Amino acid sequence: MKRAVISVSGGMDSTGLLLNLLREGYKVDAISFNYGQKHSVEIERLNKNIDYLKSNGYNVELKNLDLSQVMKSFNSSLIDESLDVPSGVYDSENMKSTVVPNRNAIFSAITYGYALSISTKENCNVDIALGVHSGDHTIYPDCREDFFTALNYAFKIGNWGSEKVGYYLPYMKENKFFILKDAKISCEKLNLDFTTVFKNTNTCYNPSKDGKSCGKCGSCNERLEAFLFLGEKDPVEYLGV
């Protein structure tokens, strides 16, 4: 059976990718990271989704990895309680405060070590699945293709057995709308309920204490647009709606 390791956030992209992996017949090990993000509701929903998948016969092994102590002093409005998460369009200049220094490098390095450990212990090939896509790039340099290419090259020359670790990047040239459409197709093929799955996600950077999305941050704007294009109602709750 094909093996994959995926880093899941509980957001749209990684949820779509997780469904895609199951549809492609992968045995999936998933990792989530608590890095002290204010929007930790995403992890609660992720756990619900994994339970939902399990109750439908899809056994995804999920490890919640705790980096909150390690990254609590990192400079970002997503972590620091004294900084407000900005509203606006996703790629506007003022959203730069939502960047977490080197976050994707840290997550990738851990995911790679994890994949390599599985590959060595079980003597198998492992694909690392990443939800990297064509958006995200204006203010998030650690979401760009050239960054992942450079990082992977470093990991490759820095490890024994790296020839057994590959990448699965089905969304590299696609956008958020494509990912959501792909998720809908996956749900149909896997006999899962699209609405239930996406109710168990969070995209908002600035949710209220009871988990409602703000509808104003760049991340919410992007999500709402994708649902609009797909002609589906977004099942998560928004403030003031």
Next chain:
Amino acid sequence: MKRAVISVSGGMDSTGLLLNLLREGYKVDAISFNYGQKHSVEIERLNKNIDYLKSNGYNVELKNLDLSQVMKSFNSSLIDESLDVPSGVYDSENMKSTVVPNRNAIFSAITYGYALSISTKENCNVDIALGVHSGDHTIYPDCREDFFTALNYAFKIGNWGSEKVGYYLPYMKENKFFILKDAKISCEKLNLDFTTVFKNTNTCYNPSKDGKSCGKCGSCNERLEAFLFLGEKDPVEYLGV
């Protein structure tokens, strides 16, 4: 004042480098990692050394970062209780089980994010100090210069503000003996006691429960050789001596 971030293990190389930074007039932020290593005595001794430095007026800010939950399933005899740490020469084939998948990439990625956060919050340049040296390379590919060059290139293109983060690598072309000799010079200039400082270090991969070094693992062999070349007695205790 020049700023530096250093990842310290409590071993010889990073201890030498820490002293070198103080001698060079850096204000130092140090990070240590608990990744579930069996030889965690190195962290206890590191904390003692930081206290010793403080009592002599050198204020090193140390953060102990806990990755033990994150890395506990990683495949390495340094972590896995069911695997024995091998004896032998440092670079022999059987020492490969002591490699921890992608460890230096993980530590480097976190250190970089940490340095970048300081640089942004305090609007200053920060040097990352690494104890990379000319040894270590036969079986540890993530200690090689080309690996760090590739990794740094990825971090550089993956982050805003990376032009303010530099590297300080004084041992790149040197060996363990040079590092120990350099540490002795630093101690003299900083008015610190060389023996006390190195009593508060651990190099052994396989120390006994009461913290004695085995004297047989590759790491011990290298250390003993460096002390022999320097003509100094190694102040740590060895089993059976």
